[in-house]
Every structure is written in C-alpha cells, then in structure tokens.
C-alpha cells in the first residue's frame with residue numbers, strides 16, 4: 212500500500228509481485244506485492260507534502276521542536292513493536308542474515324535515539340543571544356521544505372532513516388520513494404507514520420524510479436533531494452529540477468574504497484579485516500573494501516591466507532547457522548560480476564579460488580578472489596558492489612597514491628601497518644583524498660554519530676547524527692541593532 216496525505220491507499224496503482232531472493236533456486240516464493248504508482252500519483256504525494264509544508268506555515272514546520280520530537284518518539288515506539296516482522300522481511304526479501312537484519316533494525320532505533328539527543332546540542336548551539344559589532348542576534352535553525360527521500364536496497368531501512376529522521380525533526384515534510392528491493396518492510400510502518408505525524412508530513416510511495424521521479428522533480432515543488440545510490444541517477448534527478456540552484460542535494464553515492472597493506476602489517480589481522488570488509492553482506496555496502504593493494508614482500512602470504520578464509524565462508528540461506536554468503540537480491544548481478552571476472556582474467560589476473568569463486572547457484576554467488584589485477588581491468592575501477600575481490604601487489608607506494616588520486620571516488624580507505632612514521636605520512640596523504648581512514652581495520656560507516664561523507668563522486672553534504680540535523684536545516688537569525696548605550 213501507499214501513504215499519501217494521511218490516507219493509506221490500497222488501490223489506484225499497479226501492484227507487482229515481490230519474490231523472496233532466498234527461494235529463487237527452489238522455485239519462486241512470493242512474499243507480497245509492491246505498488247507501482249503512476250506519475251499522477253507521485254505528483255499527488257508531492258502535493259500532499261507541499262500542502263503540509265504550506266510554504267513554511269504548516270502545522271509541522273511551525274511546531275515547537277519538543278512537539279516534533281514527541282512525534283518522532285511516538286513513531287520510534289510504534290516501529291519497535293514491528294521489529295520481528297520488519298527483520299524477517301529484510302531477511303527474506305534482500306537476503307540479510309538474521310543477525311544482520313536485526314543489526315540493521317536496532318541500529319536504526321539507536322540512530323533515532325541519538326538524533327533526538329543531539330537536538331539538545333543543536334538547541335544549545337542556537338539558543339541564547341549573541342552580541343557582535345553592535346548587533347544582537349538570536350540564531351535559529353529552520354527547515355528547508357519538501358524533501359524527497361530515496362534510500363538504497365542494501366540498507367533499505369537504516370540508510371533511508373539517516374535522512375528521513377533528521378529531515379522530519381528539523382520540520383521538513385517528506386515523500387519517501389522506496390528502494391529497488393527491501394520494500395515490503397515499509398508496509399507495517401505505514402500505519403505507524405499515519406498515527407505519529409500530521410497528514411502529509413510523511414508520504415510513502417513506490418514505483419519505477421526512472422519513470423516517475425523526474426516528473427515529480429519537474430513540478431519544482433521539491434526543495435531537497437536526499438538520495439543514497441548512484442551518482443548517475445543523482446545527476447539525472449538533479450537536472451530535472453526547474454530551478455537547480457534552489458534545490459539542495461544531500462547525497463551518499465558510489466565508492467571504491469581501497470585497502471593498503473604495508474610490508475610491516477600484521478598479516479592475520481589484515482586478512483581478517485579485509486575478508487569482513489570486502490564480503491560482509493556479500494560486498495553490497497558502499498563502505499565495502501573494493502580494491503586491495505598489498506606490498507610485494509607479503510603479497511603471497513596475505514593472498515594465500517585471504518583465499519583460505521574466503522573458501523571457508525559458508526554460503527546458504529540467511530537463517531541457517533554460520534552462513535555469511537547469502538543470495539543476492541538483484542537478478543542481473545551474477546552476469547555482471549562474471550563479466551568483471553572474465554575481463555580481469557583476460558588482462559592477466561588470476562582467479563585464486565577457481566573451484567568455488569564465481570560459481571552461481573540460484574541467487575548465490577560464491578566470492579571470487581582475483582590476484583595480479585591489472586589497473587586496466589574494469590574491476591579495478593568499477594564499483595562491483597558484490598562478492599568479487601581484486602588484489603594487486605605494489606612495491607612503490609606512489610602507484611597506490613596515484614590510483615587513489617585519480618579515482619573518481621573519495622569515500623574511505625583502510626591502512627594496515629605498524630610503522631608509525633610511514634603510517635603517519637600515508638595518513639596525511641590520504642586525508643586529502645578520502646573522508647575516513649581506518650587504521651588496521653576495515654572501512655565502515657558506524658558508529659553513526661561520526662560524520663559520513665565523501666569527496667568527488669562519492670557524496671554531497673555530510674550525514675551522521677550531528678551533521679544531518681544541520682544538513683536538513685538552514686541557519687537563520689533574528690538581529691537587532693544596539694545603540695552606544697546597549698539599547699535596541
């Protein structure tokens with residue numbers, strides 16, 4: 212169903228079946244249906260959000276912060292009651308392990324709690340009066356307007372909420388357009404949204420993004436784009452706006468995070484972190500390690516241990532004990548990943564685990580480890596977003612630095628080593644190229660209170676509890692002149 216203007220609708224749109232990615236090999240199991248709305252319906256959702264915004268004078272944008280927080284807390288408590296169902300839907304629909312599905316849910320609740328707490332600091336930053344140059348000022352934070360929130364399929368709940376919650380708390384109104392997969396978990400939330408917020412403040416629709424999002428943006432009624440996905444899609448959406456300069460974008464996009472393993476590194480630690488970093492949730496994370504550079508002196512040992520660990524990973528259904536490699540939700544992904552492997556091998560790479568690497572069973576794709584990867588190969592540059600791990604030896608750090616400097620992305624990097632001087636130098640170089648350097652550990656976004664952003668094509672604006680509240684608002688002030696006697 213969809214939610215528009217406080218009304219949960221079950222008709223007026225096409226419905227398409229949603230199948231469990233976990234059951235494709237044994238015959239498709241339909242979990243439910245998802246709405247595919249027309250351009251007219253998405254425009255209705257935009258109109259509902261626009262009406263609730265009411266040019267900034269609506270009930271929600273004008274409400275006191277304490278009242279908005281109460282709405283968000285009511286929503287959080289209602290969502291908590293749906294925990295079991297939401298986690299099961301996450302597991303069945305996108306193949307998250309039971310532990311990861313619960314982790315995503317609990318992290319989302321934590322994100323809401325942290326955001327509510329952070330508002331107090333925002334209040335402190337804004338409250339009270341400031342005096343300077345004969346002007347007394349009261350600084351306030353004001354909402355931006357109608358926000359279009361579009362999250363990704365890999366964290367359909369958590370990542371969407373990293374924009375939705377701060378947008379709401381700051382007084383914006385929202386249209387949520389669901390991700391490609393991970394849609395059914397929103398169904399139990401519709402009533403919770405309806406019961407927690409005034410009509411039109413949150414509207415939830417789903418449909419074929421490329422057909423409906425452009426026309427919705429062309430209405431000129433959307434003020435903010437909060438999008439997590441590819442830079443190509445983000446650019447297509449941005450150019451659709453009739454007044455691009457008045458359209459704020461908060462974007463979290465692609466990445467090609469490298470791991471750099473220096474010759475003094477603790478190899479066992481680097482192997483353990485790199486396996487987790489490149490293959491958690493089958494490598495379908497923007498923060499996954501997507502290219503591993505290992506120093507020539509330790510490359511053989513590192514690669515052997517890495518392959519051994521990867522071959523020990525258990526592939527299966529997400530509720531089975533010990534499983535970490537699970538079915539991929541995207542039906543076209545296996546063909547794409549196979550193409551990357553073939554291209555790399557044709558350019559000199561070695562598939563290190565040919566018995567299992569790259570094998571496809573239903574929607575399962577067993578992780579492939581590629582060594583001796585040429586920088587001409589596609590997998591060295593494309594964001595694979597799946598279980599294919601490219602490894603390349605280096606002797607001269609300059610080659611690695613050139614790769615990072617020339618990359619169109621700049622999200623994170625992992626640096627493994629024990630020599631403080633070399634590490635310090637490399638950290639200084641990397642910090643002007645990426646936005647988080649992980650020392651002797653994999654790349655990751657959390658804890659979510661830390662800033663999450665990227666350079667180049669990896670992001671626009673910064674997310675995190677603290678930064679997102681600022682991103683979804685504008686700093687305004689009320690100013691009064693003072694005369695020489697301090698009177699206004």
Ligand code: G3H
Nearest residue numbers: 496497498654655656657
């Ligand atoms: O896909 C991008 C996510 O924000 C990654 O989050 O590092 O916690 O898995 P994570």
